[in-house]
Amino acid sequence: MSIIHLSAVASQEPSAADLAGIEQEWPLIAAELDLLDAQIAFINAGPYASVLDRRRVRRAERRVLDLSRDLADQETAEDGAA
Template sequence: MSIIHLSAVGGQEPSAADLAGIESEWPLIAAELDLLDAQIACVNAGPYASVLDRRRVRRAERRVLVVRRELADCEAVEDGAA
């Protein structure tokens, strides 16, 4: 049994613009996945989380912020050029 209803998909493929949007946001998606991995490792370690575990979370948080800022800057440049 599939949880995806075929009527919702409608047999349509993503457009080139959709794929380009995903590709442009992929660095942010990857950074957020790294952050999630670091947070999960820290939660699983519980009270035994090391300094390195917490440092990994902080670095991942900073990376997400950097990538978000870069994407925002690119969007601002594109909006200004259009």
């Protein structure tokens, strides 16, 4: 027995504000997916992981941090303007 009623979920669609929020956060989502790919490749390489594999993970981590900071700055600026 499911506790989620599908008729209630199926009738709800994202609002324009929800879609705009997703669009604004999409670069961060893509960077997090790239980080996950780099981490998976590093783990799968095991003892044969190279310096380049580790560098790829570090670059992906840095990109996630940079985009997170930029997104937080945008939200802070929007809150200050409102």
